[in-house]
Amino acid sequence: MAVTTERSRDRIQSIERGVEVLRAFGERDATLSVADIATRVKLSRPVVRRILLTYEHLGYAVSQSGQWSLTPRILELGAGYFQRSSLPEVAYPYMADVVEATGETCSVGVLDGVEVIHVARVEDRRPLPDAIRIGTRLPAHATAIGKVLLAHLPQRELKRYLAKARLEEHTPHTITDPVQLRERLDLVRERGYDVSMEELHPGQVAVAVPIVVDDRAVGGLTASSTTVRETEATLRDTVMPVLQRAAAGIAGAYRNANPQIFRSR
Structure with a gap:
């Protein structure tokens, strides 16, 4: 149950609902009906319809044969994040080097609550099954990039994460026990990587x-592959050193591009 605070009373509910409708369109759901969206966001159909009609008026959505989809104009809403000095833009040249050196797909992700959002990606010519796209959200506890980000959280934030996260099992290898996850994160923090x-x-x-800047992880850098191409040993001994060099380069470039955030000490 949400706790009512002075800050929560200042929120605009209609905007919150509008954002939820936008988020209903996932990477595998380019078109949805009003009924589909209403079910996903737990709003009435008339409310969803009014929100969609507003987006249509603004040029962000279009309807055809009862199915709604977003228009390319929706990209302008994220343009501010992908500016010249942003982490994705700074990272792309280094990610391309990783792909060239390893032959594996490279991504940058940031932590958002209990999930990792992939904000940049450079793919090898051999796309992976269930390929991740920019904006994809994945559970932090079940991914290498998620664990390196969790491992670098301040202890208070990590404790809060472990208290609220649902450690769902995705495969028999997923860590679902909070104690085991904490032990794994301690190891990740000590050695500086995760496989x-x-x-x-x-x-x-x-x-x-x-990707560490001034003792703070501003993101994570990952290379993904399949068991056909890589083993735990090759990921650790061959791919990981390439990632570490790229992460150091990204960290330096990101710091230099954002002097207002990372001021010289």
Whole structure:
């Protein structure tokens, strides 16, 4: 149950509902009916319809044969984040180097609550099954990139995460016990990387390292592959050092691009 606070009373409910309707359109659901959206966001159909008609008026949505979809104009809402000095824009050249050196797909992700949002991605010519797209959200506890980000949280924030996160089992290799996860995160923090072997999807593996600026992880860098191409040893011994060099380069470039955030000490 949500706690009513002075800040929560200042929120505009109609905007919150509008955002929920936008988020109903996932990477695998380009078109949805009013009924589909109403079910997902737990709002009445008339409310959803009015929100969609507003988006249509603004040019952000379009309807055809009872199915709604977003228009390319929706991209302008995220343009501010993908500015020249943003983490994705700074990271792309280094990610391209990772892909060239390893032959594996490379992504940058940031922590958002109990999930990781992928904000940049450079794919190898051999796309992975269930390929991740920019904006995809994945459970932090079941991914290498999620664990390196969790491992670098301040202790108070990590404790809050462990208290509220649902550690769902995605494969037999997923860590679902909070004590075991805490032990794994301690190890990740100590060694500076994580290797995930089929923890989220069968046959899929990944290695990740943090992007650290001034002792704070501003994101994570990961290379993902399959059990056909990589083993835990090759991810650790061959791919991980390439990621670490790229992460150091990204961290330096990101710091230099944002002097207002990371001021010289």
